[in-house]
Amino acid sequence: MLRRLQHYRSCFTKVDGRDVTPGYTGGAVEGWPVFPKNLSHWGDDEAAKYLFQYNSIIAKEFESPGRPHNVTRRTPLLRRINEDLHQLEQRNIQIGPQTYCTYVELMSRAGVMGPITLTIPEKLRKLGYPPCIRTYNSILQGFARAGKLSEFQRTRRQMMTDKIKPNTFTYNSAMTLFIQRKQFDYVGALYQEMLSTGIPPNSITFDKVLAAAPTFKVSHSIFTHDMPRLNINPRPTHFVSMLASCRFEGPETMTQSGQKVMMLLSECGFKADTDHHDAYARIFKELGDLKGLEQAMHERVSSGVPLTASSSATYIATCASILANERNDSQRRDLINSAEKCFSFAIQSGYQGFQPLYIEILRVYAEGKCLSKATLLIKSLKGSLGHIRESSSLMLVLHRLYLRCGSIDLADETKRQLIKRWVSLGYSQQVIEERLQLSVSHTSRVQPGSKRPDQHLFKHTFPQNEKLDSALVSNLEAIVENSIRKRTGHRSRA
Numbered sequence: 001m002l003r004r005l006q007h008y009r010s011c012f013t014k015v016d017g018r019d020v021t022p023g024y025t026g027g028a029v030e031g032w033p034v035f036p037k038n039l040s041h042w043g044d045d046e047a048a049k050y051l052f053q054y055n056s057i058i059a060k061e062f063e064s065p066g067r068p069h070n071v072t073r074r075t076p077l078l079r080r081i082n083e084d085l086h087q088l089e090q091r092n093i094q095i096g097p098q099t100y101c102t103y104v105e106l107m108s109r110a111g112v113m114g115p116i117t118l119t120i121p122e123k124l125r126k127l128g129y130p131p132c133i134r135t136y137n138s139i140l141q142g143f144a145r146a147g148k149l150s151e152f153q154r155t156r157r158q159m160m161t162d163k164i165k166p167n168t169f170t171y172n173s174a175m176t177l178f179i180q181r182k183q184f185d186y187v188g189a190l191y192q193e194m195l196s197t198g199i200p201p202n203s204i205t206f207d208k209v210l211a212a213a214p215t216f217k218v219s220h221s222i223f224t225h226d227m228p229r230l231n232i233n234p235r236p237t238h239f240v241s242m243l244a245s246c247r248f249e250g251p252e253t254m255t256q257s258g259q260k261v262m263m264l265l266s267e268c269g270f271k272a273d274t275d276h277h278d279a280y281a282r283i284f285k286e287l288g289d290l291k292g293l294e295q296a297m298h299e300r301v302s303s304g305v306p307l308t309a310s311s312s313a314t315y316i317a318t319c320a321s322i323l324a325n326e327r328n329d330s331q332r333r334d335l336i337n338s339a340e341k342c343f344s345f346a347i348q349s350g351y352q353g354f355q356p357l358y359i360e361i362l363r364v365y366a367e368g369k370c371l372s373k374a375t376l377l378i379k380s381l382k383g384s385l386g387h388i389r390e391s392s393s394l395m396l397v398l399h400r401l402y403l404r405c406g407s408i409d410l411a412d413e414t415k416r417q418l419i420k421r422w423v424s425l426g427y428s429q430q431v432i433e434e435r436l437q438l439s440v441s442h443t444s445r446v447q448p449g450s451k452r453p454d455q456h457l458f459k460h461t462f463p464q465n466e467k468l469d470s471a472l473v474s475n476l477e478a479i480v481e482n483s484i485r486k487r488t489g490h491r492s493r494a
Helices: 002-010 044-052 054-062 071-090 097-109 115-126 133-146 149-161 168-180 184-197 203-211 216-229 236-248 251-267 274-287 290-302 309-323 329-348 355-368 371-380 383-389 392-404 408-424 429-440 455-461 470-474 476-488
Strands: 013-015 018-020
Touching: 044 054, 044 071, 044 097, 054 071, 054 097, 071 097, 097 115, 097 133, 115 133, 115 149, 133 149, 133 168, 149 168, 168 184, 168 203, 184 203, 203 216, 203 236, 216 236, 216 251, 236 251, 236 274, 251 274, 274 290, 274 309, 290 309, 309 329, 309 355, 329 355, 355 371, 355 392, 371 392, 392 408, 392 429, 408 429
Parallel strands: none
Antiparallel strands: 013 018
């Protein structure tokens, strides 16, 4: 797979700073490829290379920091890819596995799978290309990432009908599916099935097996016994998976297991990076241990690993979880103040486009019944940040905020907008009702009596930057507007 992607990359040239296939100079939308007029010399390779141009666009739209999934950007891009594939099919080009596998990979990377996907094996058969393991693996991986169990099973049955045996990639895709669906027991069963049938696990397999391990003891056994026996060398992502699995343990052992993983990481000669620290921080979020989280973030900064948008969102989410069960007014004010300081630090650090930050701070305001502060923040989401305001996740938090603050009219209007959007996306009535009910009856796993923030430690966790105006902390609207000016190159007002 990597070799094929590198081959496609080698066929690109730079035109106006964009990756394009030789002979193409732009598109109706800037950066998008233009469908060529002359296809007489084209075959499967050329068609695949053309579609692969969308790969870098999808990476920019869906995988860049601060650019979360958004329907308003995703829909036209995916529609264009489907239209281009349809045109390629209609132009008498001998397209085959290269083109269709590239299409499936694009859909998978964008987080959706088009309806054409299930028909691809039959299309290839009619074109004279019997479906192979690579074709099926591409389709299975796409459905696994999308969490679509029935489509995955249907494709797997087609694969068995064609008498194509699964390989390591097939099992990895199945594990991805069950991790997506939080059915972790199946991951262990698939791993045992691989061992019993002689299919060799690879490093990616162990990423998934370690992430699904029920306890640190199990993951440590796999790490110290199975991996050396199968000649799999440790790599940093394995420790991220082990940290993720620590959250399945009980409150009394969760923190200790996380510490053991971080020590094991150091013993194996690796330095903890952003992913490790983010995964470690989520353990404290799960426990509602804000003091422990602050200590972990302080150690992170001391070790030279900067705080990220994700770590800031984790901190704010922890404040919201504790706030949901806190009854002491003084403690509630401290929690809201801590969350606001963290939010302002993240915004001033350049993460103003990271959607989870806004969702979590609004969740804090919902639990704290801070309607006026939430209103200021929502008003500031305009211009380049307008897409955040349209997020269904953010609207769900707003629905809960309005209900808790007694603004029934606003809650009803938000509910109508949500239902209209979900109906247009094809969600069933049952799914819509479940989502709305979850918003109304949101409860936290954190129990009263969880550890509270240490304000002295907090000052070390989020160090002051002389270039930033700390006075902006008290005014969220000013923070966001100032960040937008910096981002767009406009001079901010004095």
